[in-house]
Amino acid sequence: MNLKKVDTVISKAEIENNLPYHLLRVGLTCNVNCVFCNIPMESNVYPARLGLNELKKEIDKISKKDPRPKISITGGEPTVRADLIKIIEYLKKRKTKIIELQTNAILLSDDNLVKKIKKAGLNKAFVSLHSHLPELHDLLIMQKGGFEKCVHGINNLLTHNIQVTLNPVVTSLTYKHLPGYIGFIHTNLPKISSISLSVVQPNGRAMIYKKIVPRYSLIGPYIKKALGLADKFNIVVNNPFCGLPLCIGEWHKRPNRCLEHNESIVNKDKLLSSRPKELSEKMKPRQCKYCQFNDSCNGVWYNYAKIYPISDLKPIRYDQ
Numbered sequence: 080m081n082l083k084k085v086d087t088v089i090s091k092a093e094i095e096n097n098l099p100y101h102l103l104r105v106g107l108t109c110n111v112n113c114v115f116c117n118i119p120m121e122s123n124v125y126p127a128r129l130g131l132n133e134l135k136k137e138i139d140k141i142s143k144k145d146p147r148p149k150i151s152i153t154g155g156e157p158t159v160r161a162d163l164i165k166i167i168e169y170l171k172k173r174k175t176k177i178i179e180l181q182t183n184a185i186l187l188s189d190d191n192l193v194k195k196i197k198k199a200g201l202n203k204a205f206v207s208l209h210s211h212l213p214e215l216h217d218l219l220i221m222q223k224g225g226f227e228k229c230v231h232g233i234n235n236l237l238t239h240n241i242q243v244t245l246n247p248v249v250t251s252l253t254y255k256h257l258p259g260y261i262g263f264i265h266t267n268l269p270k271i272s273s274i275s276l277s278v279v280q281p282n283g284r285a286m287i288y289k290k291i292v293p294r295y296s297l298i299g300p301y302i303k304k305a306l307g308l309a310d311k312f313n314i315v316v317n318n319p320f321c322g323l324p325l326c327i328g329e330w331h332k333r334p335n336r337c338l339e340h341n342e343s344i345v346n347k348d349k350l351l352s353s354r355p356k357e358l359s360e361k362m363k364p365r366q367c368k369y370c371q372f373n374d375s376c377n378g379v380w381y382n383y384a385k386i387y388p389i390s391d392l393k394p395i396r397y398d399q
């Protein structure tokens with residue numbers, strides 16, 4: 080793919096905004112059973128539940144290294160914990176700059192809970208709404224009625240001025256509907272201005288239901304169309320570590336929206352090596368050495384290369 084040189088110059092503030100937060104993993108217990116979950120309960124990669132004291136120690140450790148950290152509470156599903164408010168209060172006490180909650184939002188359909196987490200100090204929510212088509216969302220999370228509760232939860236968060244970023248995980252069942260998803264957000268959830276676009280990671284349960292992993296060459300045109308539509312509606316879409324290599328879906332035209340590219344600018348060593356073990360399982364085929372983004376893209380998951388041909392990856396080149 081020969082192209083004009085892509086402008087990759089971005090401001091420090093822009094890079095920092097796109098870097099991931101510190102993760103506070105509270106345990107793998109969850110109230111749904113996503114068919115593609117990459118670290119399901121049965122994996123035992125993390126404990127089912129960490130105690131409040133263990134979590135406080137973890138928060139202290141993060142705060143010691145970074146006095147004003149941005150911390151994302153993750154699971155499993157953090158809202159199933161009866162002590163979630165105490166965790167948020169402790170994060171606030173330790174002067175956490177931004178407190179984010181990663182959630183499926185099902186239990187946030189209870190407005191009372193949302194009021195409490197807002198009062199405790201929650202600033203942001205990162206919500207897994209996987210499809211705008213209720214039957215597909217419910218099928219993916221394996222819970223009937225999940226879509227309705229999730230959207231209700233999102234509306235409760237927005238009503239209480241908690242900023243919401245959506246985190247749909249693109250699957251082989253949903254990729255063709257992506258432009259429709261963007262349209263749905265614009266029409267039905269107009270206060271949402273950011274989306275983190277993940278794609279099924281071929282690990283954990285997704286390796287049992289391999290067909291749920293989409294082939295990148297097939298989803299590329301739909302990603303491109305969805306990104307164009309999001310631009311039109313002023314919705315910012317980011318490409319996280321669980322997203323796509325830059326040569327798919329024309330992400331290379333938006334390098335400042337790609338986490339791996341931004342990390343490579345902040346610190347080259349961060350590429351691959353600093354990732355938690357379960358996330359460091361990416362590889363690059365030989366053709367990547369001819370790509371403009373060879374130093375700022377981690378390639379594809381090892382397991383992806385076992386399912387689909389990596390010849391689908393076409394190096395991005397520009398005329399010198």
Ligand code: SF4
Nearest residue numbers: 324326367370376394
């Ligand atoms: S480095 Fe490889 S995987 Fe990444 S964008 Fe370039 S060709 Fe694609």
